[in-house]
Amino acid sequence: MTDHAHALETSTGLDSRKLAIWTFIGSECMFFATLISNYLVHKGKSLVGPFAHEVWKDPATGKVFEPIIEIPLVTVGTALLLFSSLFIVLALYGAQKGNRKMLIGWLAATILCGMFFVGMQVYEFTHFVHKGLTLSRNMFGASFFVLTGFHGTHVTIGVIWLFTMFILALRGKLTPNRSLNLEMAALYWHFVDVVWIVIFPVVYLIR
Amino acid sequence: MSTHVEAQEHAHPTPSTYAKIGLVLFILTALEVGLYEITFGESAGSFGHAIQPFFIPLLLFLSAIKFALVAMYYMHLKNDSKLFSGVFVFPLIIASVVILALVALQAYHWAFARSGG
Amino acid sequence: MATTALDQPHAHAAHAEKTGLWSWLTTVDHKRIGILYGATAFFFFLLGGIEALIIRIQLARPDNNFISPETYNQLFTMHGTTMIFLAIMPLSSMLFNYLIPLMIGARDVAFPRLNAFSYWVFLLGGLFLNASFLFGAAPDTGWYGYANLTSRQFSAGPNVDFWNMGLQVLGVASLAAAVNFFVTIVNMRAPGMTMMRMPMFVWMSFITQILLLLAFPVIAVALILLMFDRFFGTHFFIPAGGGDPLLWQHFFWVFGHPEVYILILPAFGVVSEVLPVFSRKPLFGYAAMVFSGVFIAFLGFGVWSHHMFTTGMGPIADTFFSLSTMLIAIPTGVKIFNWMGTMWFGSLQFRTPMYFAVAFIAMFIIGGLSGVMHASPPADLQQNDTYFIVAHFHYVLFGGSIFALTAGAYYWWPKMFGRMLDERLGKVHFWLMLLGFNLTFFPMHFVGLNGMPRRTYTYPAELGFTALNQIETAGSLLLGLAFLVFLINVVRTSRGPRNALADPWNGATLEWAIPSPPPEWNFERVPVVDGRDPLWEEKRKNGGRLPEPVAGTGAGIHLPNPSYWPLVTAVGVTAVFIGILESPRWGPWGIIVAVALLLFGLYSWLFEKGYSEFRTPSHGGH
Numbered sequence: 001m002t003d004h005a006h007a008l009e010t011s012t013g014l015d016s017r018k019l020a021i022w023t024f025i026g027s028e029c030m031f032f033a034t035l036i037s038n039y040l041v042h043k044g045k046s047l048v049g050p051f052a053h054e055v056w057k058d059p060a061t062g063k064v065f066e067p068i069i070e071i072p073l074v075t076v077g078t079a080l081l082l083f084s085s086l087f088i089v090l091a092l093y094g095a096q097k098g099n100r101k102m103l104i105g106w107l108a109a110t111i112l113c114g115m116f117f118v119g120m121q122v123y124e125f126t127h128f129v130h131k132g133l134t135l136s137r138n139m140f141g142a143s144f145f146v147l148t149g150f151h152g153t154h155v156t157i158g159v160i161w162l163f164t165m166f167i168l169a170l171r172g173k174l175t176p177n178r179s180l181n182l183e184m185a186a187l188y189w190h191f192v193d194v195v196w197i198v199i200f201p202v203v204y205l206i207r
Numbered sequence: 208m209s210t211h212v213e214a215q216e217h218a219h220p221t222p223s224t225y226a227k228i229g230l231v232l233f234i235l236t237a238l239e240v241g242l243y244e245i246t247f248g249e250s251a252g253s254f255g256h257a258i259q260p261f262f263i264p265l266l267l268f269l270s271a272i273k274f275a276l277v278a279m280y281y282m283h284l285k286n287d288s289k290l291f292s293g294v295f296v297f298p299l300i301i302a303s304v305v306i307l308a309l310v311a312l313q314a315y316h317w318a319f320a321r322s323g324g
Numbered sequence: 325m326a327t328t329a330l331d332q333p334h335a336h337a338a339h340a341e342k343t344g345l346w347s348w349l350t351t352v353d354h355k356r357i358g359i360l361y362g363a364t365a366f367f368f369f370l371l372g373g374i375e376a377l378i379i380r381i382q383l384a385r386p387d388n389n390f391i392s393p394e395t396y397n398q399l400f401t402m403h404g405t406t407m408i409f410l411a412i413m414p415l416s417s418m419l420f421n422y423l424i425p426l427m428i429g430a431r432d433v434a435f436p437r438l439n440a441f442s443y444w445v446f447l448l449g450g451l452f453l454n455a456s457f458l459f460g461a462a463p464d465t466g467w468y469g470y471a472n473l474t475s476r477q478f479s480a481g482p483n484v485d486f487w488n489m490g491l492q493v494l495g496v497a498s499l500a501a502a503v504n505f506f507v508t509i510v511n512m513r514a515p516g517m518t519m520m521r522m523p524m525f526v527w528m529s530f531i532t533q534i535l536l537l538l539a540f541p542v543i544a545v546a547l548i549l550l551m552f553d554r555f556f557g558t559h560f561f562i563p564a565g566g567g568d569p570l571l572w573q574h575f576f577w578v579f580g581h582p583e584v585y586i587l588i589l590p591a592f593g594v595v596s597e598v599l600p601v602f603s604r605k606p607l608f609g610y611a612a613m614v615f616s617g618v619f620i621a622f623l624g625f626g627v628w629s630h631h632m633f634t635t636g637m638g639p640i641a642d643t644f645f646s647l648s649t650m651l652i653a654i655p656t657g658v659k660i661f662n663w664m665g666t667m668w669f670g671s672l673q674f675r676t677p678m679y680f681a682v683a684f685i686a687m688f689i690i691g692g693l694s695g696v697m698h699a700s701p702p703a704d705l706q707q708n709d710t711y712f713i714v715a716h717f718h719y720v721l722f723g724g725s726i727f728a729l730t731a732g733a734y735y736w737w738p739k740m741f742g743r744m745l746d747e748r749l750g751k752v753h754f755w756l757m758l759l760g761f762n763l764t765f766f767p768m769h770f771v772g773l774n775g776m777p778r779r780t781y782t783y784p785a786e787l788g789f790t791a792l793n794q795i796e797t798a799g800s801l802l803l804g805l806a807f808l809v810f811l812i813n814v815v816r817t818s819r820g821p822r823n824a825l826a827d828p829w830n831g832a833t834l835e836w837a838i839p840s841p842p843p844e845w846n847f848e849r850v851p852v853v854d855g856r857d858p859l860w861e862e863k864r865k866n867g868g869r870l871p872e873p874v875a876g877t878g879a880g881i882h883l884p885n886p887s888y889w890p891l892v893t894a895v896g897v898t899a900v901f902i903g904i905l906e907s908p909r910w911g912p913w914g915i916i917v918a919v920a921l922l923l924f925g926l927y928s929w930l931f932e933k934g935y936s937e938f939r940t941p942s943h944g945g946h
Binding site: 010011012014016019020023024026027028030031033034035038041042045046047134135136138139141142143146150164168173178181 | 434435499502504506507510511512517537538539540542544545546548549552556557559560565566567568571575578927937938
């Protein structure tokens with residue numbers, strides 16, 4: 001239950017900051033829509049391998065490139081990100097109820113999940129580069145790294161934002177009447193998760 | 208006429224509700240990966256081959272449910288003002304239209320370079 | 325100057341509107357920010373105009389070599405980019421900033437520091453873009469930068485990168501402002517002002533903000549992809565690597581078409597304010613005007629490939645986009661008839677703003693007619709890339725947007741500056757501008773259909789383009805003269821006494837209820853509204869006139885504090901893109917330092933004393 005120290009006299013009765021973060025999220029939908037379109041439009045247009053799901057043998061050198069995608073690793077990352085959304089909802093619940101332990105504990109869990117996700121992505125990227133997939137190698141490399149890279153950047157920004165909230169929570173400053181600040185960060189975090197809910201099947205599962 | 212904020216949380220979900228949704232999300236993800244393995248995995252048989260045309264619609268359907276669950280419950284759209292839903296859904300519609308239009312234009316080779324398909 | 329509202333002693337020291345450079349650098353007052361936008365935009369408009377004049381001199385004679393072809397390419401690219409992003413859009417922003425809070429009865433926008441941030445980012449972006457001239461590397465691949473001319477292979481120098489980074493910076497400014505105005509309009513209207521009671525300018529601005537929010541991310545991604553092609557070896561738009569140059573055109577025009585509605589909708593809004601006041605009649609068909617605006621915006625996302633009819637899309641795609649484009653002419657037509665309906669049987673007052681507003685309708689119709697012709701793919705096959713298209717978009721952007729914005733300038737000048745622009749000079753400005761404009765751009769219809777291509781450096785004498793080009797150049801010089809007259813008007817007016825009435829035109833909307841110029845807090849008491857045209861209502865209840873409003877003291881009104889963090893953060897944002905531009909030479913260090921500066925500015929802003937609820941009790945962060 002959100003306590004309000006003072007009633008809001010806005011035309012809608014809604015807090016302008018919450019409306020602002022939703023508006024920003026709406027705009028970001030178009031940002032990722034363009035990146036996803038870019039990925040889909042370039043799908044299958046690579047002139048050389050390695051490819052996402054198929055083997056490719058270089059006709060010039062005879063070198064065989066295995067399919068690049070490794071489902072188990074990214075599934076773990078996906079699960080982590082999904083659970084982090086749950087964790088931050090619980091952290092926000094704690095903030096709104098004034099339950100400091102709940103807030104700090106679940107917020108820490110969220111941040112850890114986020115950091116592991118980014119870590120997984122970094123590992124995945126370096127692994128793919130070792131296997132021969134770079135930005136300039138083929139269209140798959142270019143569109144894959146740009147799409148997932150920008151998503152990963154958004155996650156990183158989210159982690160920094162949440163870490164700031166964490167410090168405020170530790171200092172006891174994230175009181176129930178200031179919980180909107182965490183709610184805004186949480187909405188951004190959920191959005192980043194929701195984008196991944198789209199990217200995961202489109203990039204990793206669809207052949 | 209300005210409105211004072213009403214107690215928006217008349218039907219505020221509890222932590223256990225949130226946890227249950229988390230579990231559902233996890234199961235749906237497992238189903239997505241399971242579907243992939245059945246259709247294209249190393250042990251995929253003739254059944255996998257048979258459901259290949261249904262793979263993408265099924266997969267996207269599962270993802271859409273996950274998307275909706277996170278949006279409605281975690282992002283609280285179900286219990287919040289419809290204005291927030293509008294501000295989120297309208298760009299989603301435009302985004303979907305643009306993605307579909309570009310994919311269609313590409314698939315039918317309209318307004319995309321012919322060379323290389 | 326001791327008689328204005330601004331000079332009265334105030335209960336709070338913070339309310340004394342300061343003067344001096346520092347007060348302008350740290351202002352968060354939407355009125356000051358509006359004036360900053362206006363002055364900066366006008367400066368860039370003149371710059372873009374000079375670029376145009378040089379182009380016209382080059383084209384005045386066949387086989388001319390007044391400037392080199394390379395310089396010519398830079399000039400037409402910068403002319404287009406400047407006029408669109410640094411002139412028309414920020415001139416509209418001037419009006420958004422100044423008027424939206426006043427028209428909805430608010431004291432400021434939802435996020436005043438974010439507002440200031442938008443301005444500073446715009447200024448720095450515009451300077452950054454034009455700094456390219458100092459390096460002899462101004463963008464030179466057209467304002468829409470088609471691939472793969474823009475690839476490293478065909479554009480080795482930093483010209484394209486200046487364009488790319490400059491537009492990204494400007495995009496940040498536009499997006500931040502769009503969030504701000506969207507929230508302001510939705511959430512900060514005075515009691516009683518429902519959405520369907522808002523002034524039409526606010527409605528058109530509202531739709532414009534939504535378009536900005538949805539369209540700018542698309543070009544941001546397109547520019548990112550181009551950056552990756554040029555800096556990191558990807559092949560998104562490069563055929564040799566599997567990419568597709570036509571994809572650039574798609575992404576660009578998915579942005580670009582909504583962009584032209586972003587350019588024209590505020591102008592529609594201005595005209596919808598001016599015409600009723602000078603016809604002494606309410607706007608005809610308010611609801612139809614709202615819905616046609618919404619329809620135009622929505623449909624505007626479905627017409628983009630009409631810019632690509634000559635790329636060989638095939639009959640099905642051609643047909644679809646041709647139909648959607650013709651369809652969008654309908655709501656536009658609705659608006660034109662409603663404007664005429666407003667004037668019909670009105671008591672027409674021909675003052676300078678009205679001259680420009682009426683001329684807008686005529687010029688915009690001409691531009692719309694050529695536009696409808698382009699909507700037919702076979703016709704467009706001849707017209708595309710010729711001066712026929714140049715004629716079209718100048719009629720809608722200059723004859724449309726600029727004429728309307730000029731009407732707005734004359735109309736709201738007294739409110740903003742407390743002085744009325746001179747009527748006689750205004751009329752001289754008008755006739756020179758109307759004549760000069762038509763002389764410059766009408767012949768382009770003919771010379772275009774006769775085959776003169778766009779962006780052409782010169783032309784041979786045998787093609788018979790010479791005579792019309794000379795008329796066009798003469799017309800452009802007249803246009804220059806017209807703006808000189810405007811400048812003289814502005815300077816002369818600024819020397820006169822600051823004695824404009826609060827309501828010199830008998831206006832209908834709330835901004836005319838407060839002194840000219842308004843006090844920092846706008847309204848002494850927040851107005852309560854119970855209909856459209858609230859001020860006409862008030863005057864009707866008071867026997868036709870209202871007394872001159874007295875500037876109050878602003879006692880008990882809390883105003884946001886000035887702040888320099890928006891400026892610091894804006895420098896950080898710009899520095900990031902400079903860092904990217906220079907990354908071949910500086911490696912990642914430029915970007916790293918810039919990000920550090922950005923984060924420093926951002927965190928200082930977010931936790932600023934007097935604003936942040938983490939440092940000051942009671943007042944929620946704004």
